[in-house]
Amino acid sequence: MPDDLWYKDAIFYELHVKAYSDGDGNGMGDFPGLLTRLEHLKGLGIDCVWLLPMYPSPFRDDGYDISDYCAIHPKYGTLEDFRAFLGAAHERGLRVITELVINHTSDQHPWFKEARSSRESPKRGYYVWSDTDDRYRGVRIIFRDAEMSNWAWDPVSKTYYWHRFFSHQPDLNFDNPAVREEIWRVMRFWLELGVDGFRVDAVPYLVEREGTSCENLPETHEVMRELRRLMDAEFPGRLLLAEANMWPEEVRPYFGDGDQFHMAFHFPLMPRMFMALRLEDRKPLVEIVERTPAIPSSCQWGLFLRNHDELTLEMVTDAERDYMYGEYAKDPVARLNLGIRRRLAPLLDGDRRRIELMNALLLSLPGSPFLYYGDEIGMGDNVYLGDRNGVRTPMQWTGGWNGGFSTADPERLYQPLISNPVYGYQAVNVESQRRQETSLLNWTRRIIEVRRSTRVFGRGSIEFLNPVNHRVLAYVRTLGSERVLVVNNLSGTAQAVELDLAGLAGAIPIEMFGRSLFPRIRERPYVMTLGPYDFFWFKLRWL
Amino acid sequence: MSTILSDELLSELMAVGQVDVLVGLPTLNHSDSVGPVVRAAHVAFNRELARERTALVNVDGGSTDGTPDIVRDASIVDRETLVASQSLRTGHRISAPYHGVPGKASALRTVFAAADLLQARAVVVLDPEIASVTAESVVALVRPALAGEADFASPAYARHPLDGPLVTQVVRPLFRAAYGLPLQEPLAGEFGCSGRFASRCLDEPVWESDDLRLAIDLWISGMAAGDGLRVSEVGLGPRRLTARPRPAVAALVPQVLDALFTSLRLHEARWTSLTRGSLPLRRSTRPASLPEPGTTVDAEAYAALFGEGLAALGPMLERVLPSSILDALRAAAAPAGSVRLPDELWAAVLLELAASHRHATISRDHLVRAAVPLYLGRVASFAAEVEGLDPEAADERLEALCRNFERSRGDLVARWTAPAR
Numbered sequence: 001m002p003d004d005l006w007y008k009d010a011i012f013y014e015l016h017v018k019a020y021s022d023g024d025g026n027g028m029g030d031f032p033g034l035l036t037r038l039e040h041l042k043g044l045g046i047d048c049v050w051l052l053p054m055y056p057s058p059f060r061d062d063g064y065d066i067s068d069y070c071a072i073h074p075k076y077g078t079l080e081d082f083r084a085f086l087g088a089a090h091e092r093g094l095r096v097i098t099e100l101v102i103n104h105t106s107d108q109h110p111w112f113k114e115a116r117s118s119r120e121s122p123k124r125g126y127y128v129w130s131d132t133d134d135r136y137r138g139v140r141i142i143f144r145d146a147e148m149s150n151w152a153w154d155p156v157s158k159t160y161y162w163h164r165f166f167s168h169q170p171d172l173n174f175d176n177p178a179v180r181e182e183i184w185r186v187m188r189f190w191l192e193l194g195v196d197g198f199r200v201d202a203v204p205y206l207v208e209r210e211g212t213s214c215e216n217l218p219e220t221h222e223v224m225r226e227l228r229r230l231m232d233a234e235f236p237g238r239l240l241l242a243e244a245n246m247w248p249e250e251v252r253p254y255f256g257d258g259d260q261f262h263m264a265f266h267f268p269l270m271p272r273m274f275m276a277l278r279l280e281d282r283k284p285l286v287e288i289v290e291r292t293p294a295i296p297s298s299c300q301w302g303l304f305l306r307n308h309d310e311l312t313l314e315m316v317t318d319a320e321r322d323y324m325y326g327e328y329a330k331d332p333v334a335r336l337n338l339g340i341r342r343r344l345a346p347l348l349d350g351d352r353r354r355i356e357l358m359n360a361l362l363l364s365l366p367g368s369p370f371l372y373y374g375d376e377i378g379m380g381d382n383v384y385l386g387d388r389n390g391v392r393t394p395m396q397w398t399g400g401w402n403g404g405f406s407t408a409d410p411e412r413l414y415q416p417l418i419s420n421p422v423y424g425y426q427a428v429n430v431e432s433q434r435r436q437e438t439s440l441l442n443w444t445r446r447i448i449e450v451r452r453s454t455r456v457f458g459r460g461s462i463e464f465l466n467p468v469n470h471r472v473l474a475y476v477r478t479l480g481s482e483r484v485l486v487v488n489n490l491s492g493t494a495q496a497v498e499l500d501l502a503g504l505a506g507a508i509p510i511e512m513f514g515r516s517l518f519p520r521i522r523e524r525p526y527v528m529t530l531g532p533y534d535f536f537w538f539k540l541r542w543l
Numbered sequence: 544m545s546t547i548l549s550d551e552l553l554s555e556l557m558a559v560g561q562v563d564v565l566v567g568l569p570t571l572n573h574s575d576s577v578g579p580v581v582r583a584a585h586v587a588f589n590r591e592l593a594r595e596r597t598a599l600v601n602v603d604g605g606s607t608d609g610t611p612d613i614v615r616d617a618s619i620v621d622r623e624t625l626v627a628s629q630s631l632r633t634g635h636r637i638s639a640p641y642h643g644v645p646g647k648a649s650a651l652r653t654v655f656a657a658a659d660l661l662q663a664r665a666v667v668v669l670d671p672e673i674a675s676v677t678a679e680s681v682v683a684l685v686r687p688a689l690a691g692e693a694d695f696a697s698p699a700y701a702r703h704p705l706d707g708p709l710v711t712q713v714v715r716p717l718f719r720a721a722y723g724l725p726l727q728e729p730l731a732g733e734f735g736c737s738g739r740f741a742s743r744c745l746d747e748p749v750w751e752s753d754d755l756r757l758a759i760d761l762w763i764s765g766m767a768a769g770d771g772l773r774v775s776e777v778g779l780g781p782r783r784l785t786a787r788p789r790p791a792v793a794a795l796v797p798q799v800l801d802a803l804f805t806s807l808r809l810h811e812a813r814w815t816s817l818t819r820g821s822l823p824l825r826r827s828t829r830p831a832s833l834p835e836p837g838t839t840v841d842a843e844a845y846a847a848l849f850g851e852g853l854a855a856l857g858p859m860l861e862r863v864l865p866s867s868i869l870d871a872l873r874a875a876a877a878p879a880g881s882v883r884l885p886d887e888l889w890a891a892v893l894l895e896l897a898a899s900h901r902h903a904t905i906s907r908d909h910l911v912r913a914a915v916p917l918y919l920g921r922v923a924s925f926a927a928e929v930e931g932l933d934p935e936a937a938d939e940r941l942e943a944l945c946r947n948f949e950r951s952r953g954d955l956v957a958r959w960t961a962p963a964r
Contacts, residue, residue, distance in 0.1 A: 506546060508548075508553060508660065510660065514560075514561070515560075515561045515661075515662045516557075516560055516561070517553065517556055517557040517560070517660055517661075518557070519553075519554075519557070520546075520550060520553055541659075541660065542546070543546065543547045543548050543656040543659070543660065
């Protein structure tokens with residue numbers, strides 16, 4: 001019987017179609033290529049693939065500027081190719097979610113072209129127009145580096161149109177019922193094809209109201225509630241995942257009473273994981289988790305270490321941001337917007353122990369983890385490729401021609417592979433790591449396997465312990481009668497810690513990776529020693 | 544704080560770590576028989592299982608005859624075996640008392656808990672009273688789970704249908720009718736199983752129940768009928784018990800019937816809801832020929848006891864058996880000195896007894912005692928029927944009985960689930 005709450009236990013994997021595998025040898029990844037790599041995902045233990053935008057687009061914002069919602073970008077293949085990929089994924093028990101970019105379209109979308117053609121156009125009401133640029137004054141500009149205003153002048157219809165992102169991305173008008181119907185038609189199109197849900201982009205900005213920040217408005221929640229209701233009625237078990245880069249208490253309303261989003265990313269947790277590691281202090285991490293409000297039981301946080309964007313530092317204080325820049329982006333070229341454009345492995349100096357610890361945190365804190373393609377093998381980046389392209393380089397499959405990504409001439413690749421001696425495809429690739437038992441790839445596969453052995457990580461509560469040694473982060477995850485004790489050494493030196501586990505007296509800790517037994521827990525403090533960046537997951541059994 | 548595992552045992556298990564094979568050996572004053580059993584396991588560990596991570600866990604019920612010492616000290620005595628056998632790994636042999644209610648159930652719970660903690664791939668429980676155990680039989684019980692072919696491996700012995708008639712005439716057919724599992728020895732105290740099976744047993748909420756104490760061996764066999772479990776049967780050759788005083792039939796029959804009916808009660812949700820037919824067993828090669836019976840049945844004496852018992856216990860039996868069955872029994876007893884109690888009638892009798900036991904129509908103790916003469920009558924009838932037949936033909940006759948019981952499964956469920964009379 002299908003479990004409608006599948007996303008609570010799922011391991012997600014984010015990838016670019018263009019970056020994953022090139023099936024037709026034109027230098028750009030595509031769906032036929034992706035299909036051939038499904039075994040890699042299945043073998044890794046992935047439950048759900050999140051595809052970045054794959055729709056026709058002028059690519060002025062890496063596909064987030066959509067010009068046709070119901071088609072596949074020709075460079076990625078055809079709708080038939082997508083169908084074949086989706087069917088093959090489902091056959092392997094893999095779910096697939098896609099991007100739903102509904103706040104705005106590309107200015108090349110036929111709706112916008114028609115809307116701007118005349119003030120009397122039936123599509124005119126699909127967008128937000130104004131004769132002046134002084135409406136919604138005070139609303140913040142998100143891309144300050146690129147845009148001066150949220151209004152852009154349309155020389156065709158001689159009026160201003162509203163855009164929260166780039167000026168070539170006009171915002172849709174969600175006050176117009178016809179727009180909401182169109183969006184539902186788009187969703188329905190993909191749901192009928194079989195996609196398992198959507199990651200909804202830029203959720204907070206759907207609706208505008210005078211005198212407000214035009215963010216997180218009640219009307220926006222109403223839009224989402226309506227879409228969720230329609231989806232549940234026809235397609236139960238599908239997923240809506242919110243992208244809302246905000247504080248947890250601001251994101252909380254997007255879960256509603258379990259009637260809006262199933263999931264939302266926990267943005268502020270991510271930088272604090274990196275901060276706690278560098279500070280060798282659990283404080284920032286514990287604070288943000290404890291500050292996170294409860295969510296409905298059917299909902300879930302999405303956790304991640306890295307993704308296709310920069311390591312965003314929007315949800316930190318100025319002092320924290322300075323610290324993060326100082327520690328993780330000493331080279332200013334690594335800084336972009338309010339963040340750091342690096343992949344996981346280079347951020348952690350390629351230190352295997354730190355990479356493992358960070359992944360262990362990702363997989364043991366409350367939420368469903370999202371892995372970013374290539375991080376399972378410790379891929380590097382190239383900050384000199386501009387924007388965030390440095391973390392969107394071709395996947396490194398082998399040490400051979402183009403890293404096994406494409407048979408095209410290397411000059412034809414959509415962008416160059418990482419080729420330096422440390423992270424280059426000759427050194428870091430799936431094939432060689434598959435063969436090496438102790439590789440990061442095989443370690444990642446193993447930790448996912450261990451995580452999947454219990455539902456406590458996806459569904460259980462968390463209770464932090466408070467040992468005197470602040471370098472040790474310890475917590476107990478509980479689901480019904482099942483309990484897992486997690487102990488992490490955030491420091492690069494060996495640590496001893498005394499844990500107050502009196503409440504768990506009588507339990508036998510069983511280390512979950514090697515199944516080694518540890519002494520029974522008693523009322524007295526439980527003494528442990530941990531090597532640098534060590535972590536333990538203990539299943540507790542009362543026998 | 545009540546725990547299954549003592550700190551001493553836990554501490555020893557910590558030293559053992561993960562294992563491939565765990566042999567459990569429940570004992571209580573078995574100094575006369577346990578040595579060869581331990582040696583058989585030891586040889587198996589050193590010879591056939593030399594590459595596996597192994598441990599022998601002896602859980603003792605408080606022996607006063609030095610059994611744990613014998614377990615610890617038993618070693619290979621045969622020089623040839625000693626030279627040819629060498630485990631690649633450190634051998635672990637643990638002897639520890641168990642916690643909880645005295646009895647084999649607590650001992651097995653401890654074995655299962657140890658297997659669960661050590662993530663054993665295969666578990667074998669040995670009966671310290673089986674003198675015929677060999678390294679080969681230990682390995683035979685280990686292999687199905689170790690190879691991932693079965694979750695439960697039950698022994699099959701090369702013995703004549705008249706050897707152990709309590710098993711052949713009562714336990715085997717009724718067990719098969721209920722669970723659809725054609726096991727030859729559902730009552731066996733020795734078996735092999737997967738770690739998954741051990742963990743599943745451990746998770747059952749029955750361990751504190753007094754009923755389980757009575758019925759532990761049959762309860763374990765009944766667990767094998769669980770969803771998604773694969774069952775195999777391994778031929779272990781002839782079965783020989785250590786010579787020691789055993790209960791007389793008059794005491795043994797009530798004891799086994801009580802255990803059988805109780806196990807059905809403990810598992811009633813499991814077997815009454817089964818919709819499948821008889822489960823195919825994976826069987827290892829059966830011995831080429833069955834031996835002649837080891838003991839003779841005094842059919843005439845049994846028939847006489849049947850007739851007398853039926854007459855003496857009439858009023859009590861009238862409360863548990865319908866008059867049609869009682870009349871048929873009386874008719875079967877009519878020719879003095881002989882009895883003819885057909886399969887269908889015997890199945891009907893056992894079904895009624897089982898249902899009456901469940902509903903406690905009369906005192907359960909009285910019920911199982913009243914069943915003794917009926918059992919004797921059936922054994923006399925069967926003995927007369929197979930007299931002169933070769934062992935294989937007699938075995939076929941036994942198989943026919945079991946199939947007859949299997950056909951009555953619907954009646955068993957109906958009688959079991961019907962309200963008390």
